[in-house]
Amino acid sequence: MATRSDLRNVAIIAHVDHGKTTLVDAMLWQSGVFRENQDVNERVMDSMDLEREKGITILAKNTAVRWVSDDGPVTLNIVDTPGHADFGGEVERALEMVDGVLLLVDASEGPLPQTRFVLRKALHKKLPVVLVVNKVDRPDSRISEIVDQTYELFLDLLDDPQADTAALDFPIVYASARAGRASLTQTPDGGLPEETDLRPLLETILKTVPAPSYTEGAPLQAHVTNLDASPYLGRLALCRIHQGRLQRGATVAWCRRDGTVEKVKVTDLLITEALDRVPADEAGPGDIVAIAGIPEITIGETLADVDAPNPLPVIHVDEPSISVTIGINTSPLSGQSGSKVTARLVKNRLDAETIGNVSIRVLDTERPEVWEVQGRGELQLAVLVEIMRREGFEITVGKPQVVTREIDGKVHEPVERVTIDVPEEYVGVVTQLLGLRKARLEQMVNHGTGWVRLDYLVPARGLIGFRTEFLTETRGTGLVHHVFEKYEPWAGELRTRPRGSLVADRRGAVTAYACFNLQERGTLFVKPGTEVYEGMIVGENSRQDDMDVNACREKKLTNVRSSTADELERLVPAKELSLEQALEFCREDECVEVTPNAIRIRKMALSQTDREKSRARARKN
Numbered sequence: 185m186a187t188r189s190d191l192r193n194v195a196i197i198a199h200v201d202h203g204k205t206t207l208v209d210a211m212l213w214q215s216g217v218f219r220e221n222q223d224v225n226e227r228v229m230d231s232m233d234l235e236r237e238k239g240i241t242i243l244a245k246n247t248a249v250r251w252v253s254d255d256g257p258v259t260l261n262i263v264d265t266p267g268h269a270d271f272g273g274e275v276e277r278a279l280e281m282v283d284g285v286l287l288l289v290d291a292s293e294g295p296l297p298q299t300r301f302v303l304r305k306a307l308h309k310k311l312p313v314v315l316v317v318n319k320v321d322r323p324d325s326r327i328s329e330i331v332d333q334t335y336e337l338f339l340d341l342l343d344d345p346q347a348d349t350a351a352l353d354f355p356i357v358y359a360s361a362r363a364g365r366a367s368l369t370q371t372p373d374g375g376l377p378e379e380t381d382l383r384p385l386l387e388t389i390l391k392t393v394p395a396p397s398y399t400e401g402a403p404l405q406a407h408v409t410n411l412d413a414s415p416y417l418g419r420l421a422l423c424r425i426h427q428g429r430l431q432r433g434a435t436v437a438w439c440r441r442d443g444t445v446e447k448v449k450v451t452d453l454l455i456t457e458a459l460d461r462v463p464a465d466e467a468g469p470g471d472i473v474a475i476a477g478i479p480e481i482t483i484g485e486t487l488a489d490v491d492a493p494n495p496l497p498v499i500h501v502d503e504p505s506i507s508v509t510i511g512i513n514t515s516p517l518s519g520q521s522g523s524k525v526t527a528r529l530v531k532n533r534l535d536a537e538t539i540g541n542v543s544i545r546v547l548d549t550e551r552p553e554v555w556e557v558q559g560r561g562e563l564q565l566a567v568l569v570e571i572m573r574r575e576g577f578e579i580t581v582g583k584p585q586v587v588t589r590e591i592d593g594k595v596h597e598p599v600e601r602v603t604i605d606v607p608e609e610y611v612g613v614v615t616q617l618l619g620l621r622k623a624r625l626e627q628m629v630n631h632g633t634g635w636v637r638l639d640y641l642v643p644a645r646g647l648i649g650f651r652t653e654f655l656t657e658t659r660g661t662g663l664v665h666h667v668f669e670k671y672e673p674w675a676g677e678l679r680t681r682p683r684g685s686l687v688a689d690r691r692g693a694v695t696a697y698a699c700f701n702l703q704e705r706g707t708l709f710v711k712p713g714t715e716v717y718e719g720m721i722v723g724e725n726s727r728q729d730d731m732d733v734n735a736c737r738e739k740k741l742t743n744v745r746s747s748t749a750d751e752l753e754r755l756v757p758a759k760e761l762s763l764e765q766a767l768e769f770c771r772e773d774e775c776v777e778v779t780p781n782a783i784r785i786r787k788m789a790l791s792q793t794d795r796e797k798s799r800a801r802a803r804k805n
Contacts, residue, residue: 187395190256191470193424194393195263195278197302198288199295199665203318207288207361208247208264212458214364214382215249246281246422246472248456251386258390261456261472265302275302277483277542280409280499281424281472284312284393287334291317291325291358291373295337297601297667304341313354314392316385321360324633325373331356355392357385396470403489404428404436406473407496408481411539417452417476421487424472426496428489431466438478439486439495447490451477483542504545504558505598505644505668508565508767509582510534511554513777515790516691516717521781522578527553530579533572544568554580558587560668562648566764569778573763578779583770586645589671596671598644601626603637604654606662611636613657621646622675642666643675649768684730685774685785686723688716689792692736696755702733703756709785710735711758719790721774732792761785773798 196204249260263278279285285306289295295303306313315334317327338352358377359366366385367377377384410422423430430436432453438446454461454474467473475487486495512518512527519525524533534546534555545558559565562584569581589596602623606614608630615625615638623642630636647666654664686706696712708723716722722735761769766776766783773795777784789795 185397186400187397188468188470189258189395191259191261191396192284192389192393193261193263193282193396193470193472194284194286194389195265195275195282195306196286196288197265197275197306198318199290199293199298199302200266202288202290202293202299203361204288205264207286207316207318207359208262210361210364210382211249211260211262211386212247215251215458246456248458251390253387253390255390260386260389274543276305276502277409277499279305279309279311280407281422282311283396284314284389286314286316286389288316288318289330289334290322291320291327291330292322293605294326294330294333297603297665300337300341300601301667303337307338307341307351312392312394313351314385314388315354315356316366317356317358318361320358320371321363321374321376323374327358327370327373355388357388359385398427398469402427403492403494404430404487405489405494405496406430406487407499408483408485408487409499411481411483412474414476419479419481420454420474420476421478421481422472422474423487425467425469427469429466429468430471430473430475430487432464435490437488437490437493438481439488439493441482441485441498445488445493448478450475450487482539499542502543502560502668503587504543504560505587506561506565506584507556507558507587508569508584509549509554509580509775510557510569511551511580513578513580513779515580515720515777515784515786517715517777517779517782517784518578521779523576525578530577531555533575533577537568541568562764562767566767570763573778573780576780578777581767581776581778583772583774584648584767586643586648588674591671595674597674599669599672600642600644600647600666601669602640602642602647602664602666604640604662604664605635605637606658608634608636610658610662611638614638614654614662617650617653617657618642618646621650621678641669643672643678644668646675646678652765652768682728684725684728685721685771685787686725686735687730687732687787687792688720688722688735689718689732690734690736691715691717694722694735695738697739698733698735698737699755699758701737702735705731705733708756708758709761712755717786717790718792719787719795721785721787724769 198204246261246263249262251258251260263281265275265278287303317330320327342351357366357368358371360376363376364382365377365379366382367379368384371377405427406423406425408421408423412420412422414420432450435447435449438448453464455464455467461474484499488494512530513525538544538546543560547556549556572579586597604614618640621642623640625640627639651664654662694710694712694714694716699708699712702708706724706726710716710722716735725731763783766785769785770776773788774785775788777786787795789798
């Protein structure tokens, strides 16, 4: 086997907000990609508007860093992956492109659920790991304890006893990505690494991550791991070349998912230099390239030699665990702000999403204008809906539900591993909240700093709507992270939302006079002047039952003077729900109307009479 010593392919994996994208920024700066006086945004790899707004990475992206080592110049292809488990499909695709990983762990928070998830995937593929303890300069860092916890995580995830010794022999680098510094010697808690740049980290990557290997003279094999689009070239397929060489203008064999083989021409070939894709005449084993000219190519397929079309294994990812229904907007206000409102346009957009997102499934339902969309979690599905909203779609989204499985004749449901960090005074209320959701406490650790960490196993449906209630009860101080763990037998009925809805009984504009009276009944979601319709939810009732209310009521004016003049009343500001909060708020008989200009919660059956008939039928049954 031959190797390419001038190339390394590495992915950066970590829990969300542990500093992956910031570390890539520092690598780009120190490799000379930017001028000293160049104005560059922070987290330059997060190019989507949603990524910048939410502060998370949603799509895996790759960049190339040129580094001059003691043995000569080396190109580092670095893949920045999402940390949130909802986008785990992106992580699994990224691991198909690389030969090693950097595992980032926060020096204060330590390994969290998504750390376990991404490390499990890397160990399953037997990829070498470089542990980077990041943010060592945090005042609350506890480096030695975090390293011990990481070793425990490795031991917990390694099932094969023969693999323990090799996998546990990983190098440790202590870094501050924001400061652009790294060291191989442990720093004091809260102190900066002794080196002034990232050279120790980059040299460790070169020693630990193997160079791409290949067989001399072997026929072409290139694996499609991601898709992109160019306004000039059309669909781009991002490929990792495993064997052979790929040339611009060459005719290759396209090995499709269904087993068929078709001859196609590579019209353009691009390689990554820093943040840009530049044209190239050819690429060899180990290179990560983008090709154009095959408009229907999808993820997991293989480009091979015409005379020896040997496909690589198709990429498989974990199955979805959460689903929502998405359909056309059927409210009285439909078509007022969106340009894409028909069932055909919605279905075409959902089908297009499944091409580039391997962890999304779209299934037909009994109704021709409604589809079931399955994904990894609420955030992933909410991001899809938000992107569609910004593209001009008007849609109706149902309450998130869990995807069940039948195992040995019994219904099983997904169970999540939940890690919660809260101040000591809120431990009781959090325990009570999760107890109602049939959670099992695995571990409780008091760090001695006034904060307690709780590890739970919770049915996934118990977490739908949990985050909002959790933040309310902990006054916004608590932190919660969760990741899919396994399937377990159905846990029985769980407590639903404790309070009912305030439902508008007519169409019209909300008045301040009506709001003054309704705010005593509960929390309002609308403010004066908002257009409402019958069946639209205007607030949360303080009691358990739903209440139909007149949100458009006006004060009748007469020429009779009152003995008591009108008194000034203060109107409580309306609670504006984000898309994620609106989806969490929904009950089974409610849905969310999503348009470019508004997010409204409504009843499935808008008519009060129809809802009464449904309740009567339910009581009979």
